Amino acid sequence: MTTKTSRIQSVFEKRNGDDKIMSLFITAGYPDLESTVDLILGFEENGADLIELGMPFSDPLADGPTIQYASNVSIEKGITMKKIFGMVRQVREKSEIPIILMGYINPILRYGVEAFCSDAEESGVDGLIIPDAPIEESGIIESAAREHGLDMIYLVAPNSTDERMKAVDEKSSGFVYCVSVTGVTGARQGDEVARSVERFIGRVNTNVTSNPKLVGFGIKNYEDAKLISERVDGYIVGSALIEAIRKEYPNKGWKESVLQFVNHLKFGNI
Amino acid sequence: MKYTAPTKQGYFGKYGGKFVPEILIPALAELEEAYEESLNDPLFQKEYHDLLREYVGRPTKLTFADRLTEHYGKAKIYFKREDLCHTGAHKINNAIGQLLLARKMGKKRIIAETGAGQHGVATATACAKFGFECVVYMGAEDMERQKLNVDRMRLMGAEVRSVETGSKTLKDATNEAIRDWVTNVDDTFYIIGSVVGPHPYPMMTRNFHRVIGEETRDQLKQKEGRLPDYLVACVGGGSNAIGFFYPFIDDENVKMIGIEAAGLGADTDQTAATLTKGTPGVLHGSLSYLLQSNEGQIQLAHSVSAGLDYPGIGPEHSYLHDTKRVHYYGVTDQDAMDAVKLISMKEGIIPAIETAHAFAYLETLMPLTQRDEVVVVNCSGRGDKDMKTISEWF
Numbered sequence: 001m002t003t004k005t006s007r008i009q010s011v012f013e014k015r016n017g018d019d020k021i022m023s024l025f026i027t028a029g030y031p032d033l034e035s036t037v038d039l040i041l042g043f044e045e046n047g048a049d050l051i052e053l054g055m056p057f058s059d060p061l062a063d064g065p066t067i068q069y070a071s072n073v074s075i076e077k078g079i080t081m082k083k084i085f086g087m088v089r090q091v092r093e094k095s096e097i098p099i100i101l102m103g104y105i106n107p108i109l110r111y112g113v114e115a116f117c118s119d120a121e122e123s124g125v126d127g128l129i130i131p132d133a134p135i136e137e138s139g140i141i142e143s144a145a146r147e148h149g150l151d152m153i154y155l156v157a158p159n160s161t162d163e164r165m166k167a168v169d170e171k172s173s174g175f176v177y178c179v180s181v182t183g184v185t186g187a188r189q190g191d192e193v194a195r196s197v198e199r200f201i202g203r204v205n206t207n208v209t210s211n212p213k214l215v216g217f218g219i220k221n222y223e224d225a226k227l228i229s230e231r232v233d234g235y236i237v238g239s240a241l242i243e244a245i246r247k248e249y250p251n252k253g254w255k256e257s258v259l260q261f262v263n264h265l266k267f268g269n270i
Numbered sequence: 271m272k273y274t275a276p277t278k279q280g281y282f283g284k285y286g287g288k289f290v291p292e293i294l295i296p297a298l299a300e301l302e303e304a305y306e307e308s309l310n311d312p313l314f315q316k317e318y319h320d321l322l323r324e325y326v327g328r329p330t331k332l333t334f335a336d337r338l339t340e341h342y343g344k345a346k347i348y349f350k351r352e353d354l355c356h357t358g359a360h361k362i363n364n365a366i367g368q369l370l371l372a373r374k375m376g377k378k379r380i381i382a383e384t385g386a387g388q389h390g391v392a393t394a395t396a397c398a399k400f401g402f403e404c405v406v407y408m409g410a411e412d413m414e415r416q417k418l419n420v421d422r423m424r425l426m427g428a429e430v431r432s433v434e435t436g437s438k439t440l441k442d443a444t445n446e447a448i449r450d451w452v453t454n455v456d457d458t459f460y461i462i463g464s465v466v467g468p469h470p471y472p473m474m475t476r477n478f479h480r481v482i483g484e485e486t487r488d489q490l491k492q493k494e495g496r497l498p499d500y501l502v503a504c505v506g507g508g509s510n511a512i513g514f515f516y517p518f519i520d521d522e523n524v525k526m527i528g529i530e531a532a533g534l535g536a537d538t539d540q541t542a543a544t545l546t547k548g549t550p551g552v553l554h555g556s557l558s559y560l561l562q563s564n565e566g567q568i569q570l571a572h573s574v575s576a577g578l579d580y581p582g583i584g585p586e587h588s589y590l591h592d593t594k595r596v597h598y599y600g601v602t603d604q605d606a607m608d609a610v611k612l613i614s615m616k617e618g619i620i621p622a623i624e625t626a627h628a629f630a631y632l633e634t635l636m637p638l639t640q641r642d643e644v645v646v647v648n649c650s651g652r653g654d655k656d657m658k659t660i661s662e663w664f
Contacts, residue, residue, distance in 0.1 A: 057567065059554075061448045081565065106551045106552045107565060108566070110566030132552065134291070136287070137287050137288060157293040160295070183453040184453060
């Protein structure tokens, strides 16, 4: 646990009553290296409370085709860890929105764990989500992250045991990421997520008691988000947002269309 | 000091571990428990060993390679004949073992990744024998160069799914298999074909292959009344090598050599020589040496042999490399292909191109040996599957 209130924690503390926190995932450098900063600022203006900035990896084995695609585009366009920190710095010049770096452990190890955490802090990163470093393995980065004031956000899944959920809650700070369905990331059809999530969220609420909870995986629109996050603090949208970009980019006005999608995700049709 | 790796957490020195998404943690816990139980279950062990004997055809022979020995005029050369296993390679030892575990755990559906297709064929074989649904992920490029094995898998009822992402080879097939597993974790068992992946896979797969080294030890004792001086095996992920080496690790006088695929050369970027050229990192669930860029992106491997065309290596090999208990060297595509020809001509055995990498190293090793020494090469697979590549090469 970090001692002073982190930017992530204060988002949850400032939340009004039944409002849901919306966290948006975007792959850094997708659809191009120049747009990421503008997109993040636009997301904030259109209702995003948190940003998960994806650090692309060549072999994203927990991701479905959409995020695989975005990662490949970004790598081909020449994304580097230094450039990602640069993007965070640019956002920080204009905004206090919490930024969580999300990505696989290997590029972090390659960069050097201490250097990575230090540069993350310096550029204004608030937390880390590393899907392939579960609590068994997170010792590899945990103390460096804490030392540099980064919240460590771990995941729980529908097949996590009650004990496991408690252990994850214990280890996490910022929030706990609740994976709504077993599977890779990606939008899902019909009510698959809603059906899976009902019992799972009940167990999450019993076992995860010290951190806020956001639910993600498979949420594709406002209606999904509303339904699925009913009993938690908020929701995470990634693949559906990337699909929205993929559909419009690079047509004229693509950014406006994407921001409209974001606005609708948060507020519905107003 | 007696060799005891891995630790309870699945570490060989600093290598190994369970770098997997949360969803797979319960599946690995369940697998560890079932595997531990199976070790103390006499019925399980009996069934496994009966199948190895009656179905796989073990023990495989230890053949004296008299003409090859004469060719080099130095140490005696023996071949451990894993090419004589049912399906043509060592892979079946592990596929059968893991399938029995899947059955014990009540899983209905089997998935696997394959490079050369030998593990895919072994898994399809085991699934046919036991009546399991089987899905094999295989890179599109590998399906092309190992077409015979694709046909064999399909004939036995397996569904072979072509993987079009990345390098379209073993690495990408493994990504897809893991994604399938994450999605269908409740009813699906993932039979990993090498000593890679998260704990307990590297340990479990090694233990299903240790029979190779155990038999070699007994057979050589009968033929020569002694331990070997050198063991030589090819290493991609490293399953045949570790099965062959493991029972000798505490015998300090037995020198062990693992041969990686250097592709066009370990000093080029067209290589699969992970230990020679790589650095430690995480791929497919464990920490081990990898071919990667400065940014930590996995680099595409290259080898003429689909089974060695992989940018990673099992964590135990990384450990044995660092501790220098095993020495690892690279052999190029050209030298491996020359060895295919030499072994075919001298011994009437057409080795798999993977296996030929081990044979190719004899050119370097044999001049350094003495006439009273013994070298054993693990002949891990036969080359029928490679006839198209071999014909085109020469």
